[in-house]
Amino acid sequence: MQALPPFSYFARFPVHGFRWPNGFQALLVHNPLAPVAAFLTHYTVGSASEGESERGLAHFFEHMMFRETARLRDGDFDRIMAEAGGVGLNASTSYDTTQYYVSVPAESLARVIEVEADRMVNLRLSPDLIEKERGAVLGEMRMYKDMPSDQFYNALMAAAFQRHPYRHPIIGYTEQVAAFGTADFARFYRAHYAPNRALVLIAGGFDETEVLRLLDVAYGNLPPGAPRPEPASADPPPRVARRVELTHDKVSSESLYLATHTPGLAHADLPALSLLASVLSDGRSSPLHRRLVLDGLATSASCGVLDADYPLVSPGLFLVNVSLQHGVAAERAEAVWDALLVEYARDGIPPAEIERARNQVRLGTYSSLQTNMSLARQLGGFWVACGDARFGETLLERLLVVTAAELQRVLGAYLAVPGRIAVIQRPGAGPGSGAGAAAFGADAPAGAGA
Amino acid sequence: MSMRILHERFAGIPLTHVNCIFPGAGSCLDPGGRRGLTRTTLRLMFAGARGLSNAELNGRLERLGASMGYSLANDHLALGMVTLTENLDAALDLFLAAMHEPNLDAQEFQRLKADALSAWQADREESKSLKAQEVYLHETYRGGPQGYQPDGTLDGLHALDLAAAQDHYRALFGQAEPFLAVLTDLSREEAERRIAQRIAPPPGKSLGNPWAGFQPPRPAGRRVLLLPDPGTETDEIVLGGFTAAETGPDWHVHRLITLLFGGDMNSRLFRVVRGERGLSYGASCWYEAQHGHCPRNQVSPFTLYTFPSAEHTAEALPLILSLYEELVDKGFTAEELQRGRETLRRSHAFLSDTPQKKLALQAQEALYGIRVDDEATNRAKLEATSEADVLRVLRATHDPQRLTLVLLGDPERVAPLARKVPGIEEILTIQYPGP
Numbered sequence: 001m002q003a004l005p006p007f008s009y010f011a012r013f014p015v016h017g018f019r020w021p022n023g024f025q026a027l028l029v030h031n032p033l034a035p036v037a038a039f040l041t042h043y044t045v046g047s048a049s050e051g052e053s054e055r056g057l058a059h060f061f062e063h064m065m066f067r068e069t070a071r072l073r074d075g076d077f078d079r080i081m082a083e084a085g086g087v088g089l090n091a092s093t094s095y096d097t098t099q100y101y102v103s104v105p106a107e108s109l110a111r112v113i114e115v116e117a118d119r120m121v122n123l124r125l126s127p128d129l130i131e132k133e134r135g136a137v138l139g140e141m142r143m144y145k146d147m148p149s150d151q152f153y154n155a156l157m158a159a160a161f162q163r164h165p166y167r168h169p170i171i172g173y174t175e176q177v178a179a180f181g182t183a184d185f186a187r188f189y190r191a192h193y194a195p196n197r198a199l200v201l202i203a204g205g206f207d208e209t210e211v212l213r214l215l216d217v218a219y220g221n222l223p224p225g226a227p228r229p230e231p232a233s234a235d236p237p238p239r240v241a242r243r244v245e246l247t248h249d250k251v252s253s254e255s256l257y258l259a260t261h262t263p264g265l266a267h268a269d270l271p272a273l274s275l276l277a278s279v280l281s282d283g284r285s286s287p288l289h290r291r292l293v294l295d296g297l298a299t300s301a302s303c304g305v306l307d308a309d310y311p312l313v314s315p316g317l318f319l320v321n322v323s324l325q326h327g328v329a330a331e332r333a334e335a336v337w338d339a340l341l342v343e344y345a346r347d348g349i350p351p352a353e354i355e356r357a358r359n360q361v362r363l364g365t366y367s368s369l370q371t372n373m374s375l376a377r378q379l380g381g382f383w384v385a386c387g388d389a390r391f392g393e394t395l396l397e398r399l400l401v402v403t404a405a406e407l408q409r410v411l412g413a414y415l416a417v418p419g420r421i422a423v424i425q426r427p428g429a430g431p432g433s434g435a436g437a438a439a440f441g442a443d444a445p446a447g448a449g450a
Numbered sequence: 451m452s453m454r455i456l457h458e459r460f461a462g463i464p465l466t467h468v469n470c471i472f473p474g475a476g477s478c479l480d481p482g483g484r485r486g487l488t489r490t491t492l493r494l495m496f497a498g499a500r501g502l503s504n505a506e507l508n509g510r511l512e513r514l515g516a517s518m519g520y521s522l523a524n525d526h527l528a529l530g531m532v533t534l535t536e537n538l539d540a541a542l543d544l545f546l547a548a549m550h551e552p553n554l555d556a557q558e559f560q561r562l563k564a565d566a567l568s569a570w571q572a573d574r575e576e577s578k579s580l581k582a583q584e585v586y587l588h589e590t591y592r593g594g595p596q597g598y599q600p601d602g603t604l605d606g607l608h609a610l611d612l613a614a615a616q617d618h619y620r621a622l623f624g625q626a627e628p629f630l631a632v633l634t635d636l637s638r639e640e641a642e643r644r645i646a647q648r649i650a651p652p653p654g655k656s657l658g659n660p661w662a663g664f665q666p667p668r669p670a671g672r673r674v675l676l677l678p679d680p681g682t683e684t685d686e687i688v689l690g691g692f693t694a695a696e697t698g699p700d701w702h703v704h705r706l707i708t709l710l711f712g713g714d715m716n717s718r719l720f721r722v723v724r725g726e727r728g729l730s731y732g733a734s735c736w737y738e739a740q741h742g743h744c745p746r747n748q749v750s751p752f753t754l755y756t757f758p759s760a761e762h763t764a765e766a767l768p769l770i771l772s773l774y775e776e777l778v779d780k781g782f783t784a785e786e787l788q789r790g791r792e793t794l795r796r797s798h799a800f801l802s803d804t805p806q807k808k809l810a811l812q813a814q815e816a817l818y819g820i821r822v823d824d825e826a827t828n829r830a831k832l833e834a835t836s837e838a839d840v841l842r843v844l845r846a847t848h849d850p851q852r853l854t855l856v857l858l859g860d861p862e863r864v865a866p867l868a869r870k871v872p873g874i875e876e877i878l879t880i881q882y883p884g885p
Contacts (some may be wrong), residue, residue, distance in 0.1 A: 034799060107796075108600045147577070213881070249681075325568050366464060
């Protein structure tokens with residue numbers, strides 16, 4: 001194995017990286033507060049890696065990784081993790097990555113490494129277990145269907161991306177998920193799960209020499225698979241505005257998304273865009289909060305840069321999200337936003353707003369360093385998105401020296417553009433609630449017993 | 451004069467978190483008919499102080515790299531601030547302004563009231579589980595102040611007025627002696643000098659303690675509450691009843707019960723409901739005190755929860771009841787129990803693996819008198835727990851025949867399912883006043 005250049009994350013957490021000849025990589029993050037560790041595996045596959053007939057397969061596959069392997073029967077994996085003292089065992093699928101994670105006592109790392117490496121290459125995909133898991137996956141999809149925010153977000157992504165796979169819901173479409181067969185899973189496994197598609201992060205207090213030995217034994221000799229496919233081509237930013245309106249029978253107030261395309265995580269303008277998001281909406285005194293929430297139009301208003309928030313491999317969106325007060329039309333928030341952009345483009349951004357944003361970003365960044373798992377997530381997320389695990393620290397350094405002129409320039413270049421996407425969710429007609437016999441909310445005397 | 455301080459040091463992270471914790475000053479002090487008053491009062495405190503407007507006060511604070519807010523439980527509250535340590539003194543001055551000199555003005559109150567009403571609705575439109583669990587707690591506590599959510603009720607929020615919030619502010623902080631919980635890169639001595647010696651709690655007066663002498667209501671049979679929600683894709687099943695308190699001598703047995711029955715992916719509920727039958731995305735159980743819904747030194751409800759796809763509810767409802775009955779009847783196998791012991795023994799380190807958690811343990815002891823077992827005691831108790839012990843505790847504290855069951859779903863579909871539940875004491879259909 002080859003040692004990668006070491007670094008110290010935020011001058012506090014020593015990080016030692018290693019790469020094996022089969023392409024497997026590991027980052028060991030030292031935080032010796034306690035003899036425990038976060039263990040996180042990133043695979044460089046997500047919903048954006050799926051073909052047209054595979055929408056939802058990356059997520060469904062993530063579920064199957066907890067079933068059986070050539071060595072472990074169904075249920076053994078969860079049992080071993082539990083007996084190892086694992087807490088927070090879970091996984092998540094995103095656009096560009098699938099993460100598997102658990103926190104364990106350092107004494108259990110040997111067992112975790114063994115079973116994680118096992119399921120990387122030895123998974124068994126039996127039709128019986130696929131059918132059982134399909135029920136849970138379809139149940140999860142139906143759970144999201146009952147959430148108005150999910151349909152709202154899906155409408156945004158479908159409107160914002162016309163070709164790029166970010167337009168599809170990560171969880172996929174019911175018709176396809178209901179039909180995936182064993183061959184689909186087997187093909188997906190061969191194509192995307194291999195040591196050269198994985199990064200293991202271990203963050204906490206542990207013996208590095210011993211952990212390296214264990215990683216070498218478990219992963220070092222696994223056969224490499226196909227290389228990571230090139231990401232899909234980015235959609236060109238729209239030249240004209242796109243507007244989508246939808247209704248939902250279970251919402252009583254309106255919501256608004258405004259989005260414009262960004263140049264991507266590695267672009268030189270990304271730090272300025274991130275700081276601009278903070279200038280506009282970070283804190284109760286931010287201009288967006290003042291003009292929408294404090295002025296009584298909205299219950300919440302926020303901005304973000306999806307590229308850094310997820311993080312994303314392909315260029316993403318600068319996003320504004322507003323939840324309106326009852327009876328307030330989304331167009332009023334849109335007008336406030338437009339007026340704010342005009343004002344800032346014309347007059348510049350007040351220095352006090354920039355000072356607030358810089359310090360709020362520092363506060364948020366330092367707060368995110370307080371657990372082993374959040375450290376592992378940060379480092380791994382940026383490694384997947386741009387190949388630089390240290391990018392979170394670099395981004396903060398660059399962001400703190402962004403000037404007012406740069407902010408004004410990126411505002412004009414990326415926000416005040418004609419090709420803006422607006423998505424509005426409004427209350428719509430729907431079925432009413434049933435008649436009842438007991439009113440909810442009636443008080444009884446304190447300490448009443450029966 | 452200095453406030454009592456609990457301190458943990460997080461060296462190398464240049465932040466200071468200050469929480470001023472007020473035992474007894476929880477949302478259970480909301481007056482009947484004005485549920486949500488405590489939360490609205492706290493929000494109002496941070497919405498302008500010392501003559502500074504909301505934007506001015508928070509603008510000054512945020513430019514320092516700080517923010518402030520509150521957390522509210524049923525039985526206590528915390529006023530909190532986090533700041534870049536380099537700006538601690540200036541940030542603390544603004545935090546003290548919010549604590550002692552809030553404007554409590556009419557315009558902010560009206561905005562916050564409208565905001566609370568919209569947010570209350572929106573939260574329940576987004577989350578059916580919030581509605582189902584809200585009704586479950588309310589009905590389990592039979593409408594007592596112990597069973598309400600901190601964000602109140604729709605009627606309660608409508609009834610709020612500024613005078614009530616101003617009166618509540620003047621009384622709220624006088625329930626019991628407050629204390630500070632401080633997480634910082636500063637030493638204890640410096641935290642004492644720069645924080646504890648500067649903070650004094652706001653004045654207040656006793657509003658009584660709804661938890662004093664609390665006796666858990668016990669239904670005579672199974673109370674079934676139907677919560678109509680037409681057209682849902684998934685239904686909600688929440689059920690349970692009062693069982694045990696964390697202060698009891700058998701709490702380690704209850705931890706085993708929770709873990710093995712519905713505490714993780716390897717538990718019985720999860721394995722059967724999701725793993726073997728694919729009826730729901732999840733199935734779990736917990737003690738409500740562990741979720742912060744009631745004081746940890748009180749007897750708390752043990753709750754079972756699942757949310758099956760609508761077409762699976764007919765199978766999931768009797769299944770979850772029968773699994774609970776089987777648990778209380780037969781307990782766990784020796785193999786299951788051994789697994790539980792291993793899990794709780796090995797995961798013990800996670801109770802105190804970060805400075806935040808160590809501080810939370812100190813606060814828990816200060817609030818409830820509960821001290822977590824050290825590693826050796828934990829191990830000894832677990833190793834001494836037999837299958838017979840588990841069965842004894844289950845039979846003494848759990849009663850699957852006397853519980854509250856909330857069933858949310860399309861009324862035409864779920865009402866017939868509810869009527870098939872054996873041992874029903876009563877079925878009520880809830881008229882939920884929101885979405």
